[in-house]
Structure formats: C-alpha cells, structure tokens
Amino acid sequence: QVQLQESGPGLVKPSETLSLTCTVSGGSMRSYYWSWIRQPPGKGLEWIGYIYYSGSTNYNPSLKSRVTISVDTSKNQFSLKLSSVTAADTAVYYCARGNSGFAGRNYYYMDVWGKGTTVTVSS
Amino acid sequence: SYELTQPPSVSVSPGQTASITCSGDKLGDKYACWYQQKPGQSPVLVIYQGSKRPSGIPERFSGSNSGNTATLTISGTQAMDEADYYCQAWDSGTVVFGGGTKLTVL
Numbered sequence: 001q002v003q004l005q006e007s008g009p010g011l012v013k014p015s016e017t018l019s020l021t022c023t024v025s026g027g028s029m030r031s032y033y034w035s036w037i038r039q040p041p042g043k044g045l046e047w048i049g050y051i052y053y054s055g056s057t058n059y060n061p062s063l064k065s066r067v068t069i070s071v072d073t074s075k076n077q078f079s080l081k082l083s084s085v086t087a088a089d090t091a092v093y094y095c096a097r098g099n100s101g102f103a104g105r106n107y108y109y110m111d112v113w114g115k116g117t118t119v120t121v122s123s
Numbered sequence: 124s125y126e127l128t129q130p131p132s133v134s135v136s137p138g139q140t141a142s143i144t145c146s147g148d149k150l151g152d153k154y155a156c157w158y159q160q161k162p163g164q165s166p167v168l169v170i171y172q173g174s175k176r177p178s179g180i181p182e183r184f185s186g187s188n189s190g191n192t193a194t195l196t197i198s199g200t201q202a203m204d205e206a207d208y209y210c211q212a213w214d215s216g217t218v219v220f221g222g223g224t225k226l227t228v229l
Contacts (some may be wrong), residue, residue: 009229061124110158
C-alpha cells in the first residue's frame, strides 16, 4: 500500500529556510492532493498547504507568505520550503495524501500520513 | 477565516457511548472528517465524507453532520480508543482543523 516518508534536517537556525521532502512509495501521485501539516509540541494540527499532482497549490493564509510547496512526480516526491523560520515553527511536520471531490457537498480528507519528522528551530 | 470548534476534553466510561462535537458556520454544507491521534503517533483517518469509515476502522466509530455541527460517536468505547480526535473540513479550497478533543476512557 501507499507509504509516505518525510526527510530533511532536524535542526534549522532562526531566519533560515526549512526544507523537507516527502517520498511516496507503493503508488502513483496522480489524481491526489499532497499536503503538509505540522503539530507544535503539545498542540493541535495545523495545515500548511497542499499541491495537486499537476502542480497547482493552495496554502494556509497565515503561512502563505513564507511557504512554497513543489512536486516532482518523476521522483514520486513533493517538498516543503518555509522561509524566515522562528522558534514558533518548531513542530512535528507530517506529509499526507489528500482526496477531494464533490458528492452533494465538497469534501477533502487525508487517508495516508507519514510518520512525521521533528524540526527544531534554534541557534 | 473559517474556524472549527471542538470541546477540549470528553470523558467516558468503558462500554459507554462517547460523542465528540465539532461546530462551524454552515458546517452541514460541507463534509467533515475525523482523525484519531494517539501519543507519539501520526493521525489516522476514522471517518470521512461525514459518515464513512475507512477499511479497518471498527464499526463502533460513526459520524453525522448537519446544521452547524458534526459529531463523532464511539459506541461501546474501549480503553484503546483513548486518544486525541480532530475534525477537519474544506472551506474555499483550504483545509481547516478543529482544535482537537482529548478523549479519556475511565
């Protein structure tokens, strides 16, 4: 079955750019949305943004000015860049596969999640 | 921006029914979904499109969605159901999570 694996540095300095990659194995990226979600220590889930396999994106308005998500379907990977990080960006970062559509109402749900990777922002 | 509100905590005795609510403006016009997250683990989808269960999710998990409220119901709650639960909806192309509810089984 489809599996997702996050990778990237676990420690990032303040004001620098956080870069993570999610590798998709066991399935195609086609026809799905690919999301990044984060969870600060002891807090709830926060959606960062998603990219459709074709490349269209949508971001959380509160993070939009600092976020870039890209996709490389030839490598079955998608990536997150978050610029100008501060301690408030310290969190577990998850990637997830999204399903979206309309069945009388709009829906979006994430059915496959990576294990998450911890990113600490500190000098 | 769109907001979803959940109670911070819900307690239930083993074998009883637990109900976790999620409220948002005109939430009944959208499909909510629910995730279960146990300590140190990734979230797991337990309900999607309001009331559907993914493969492998026990029948005791059910969902409903009308008006301004979505509800996750766990019938015959077991100790293994103790976890944080998050509702989620899609509004104007953006994904919104509720703040999460800690379910305690005692």
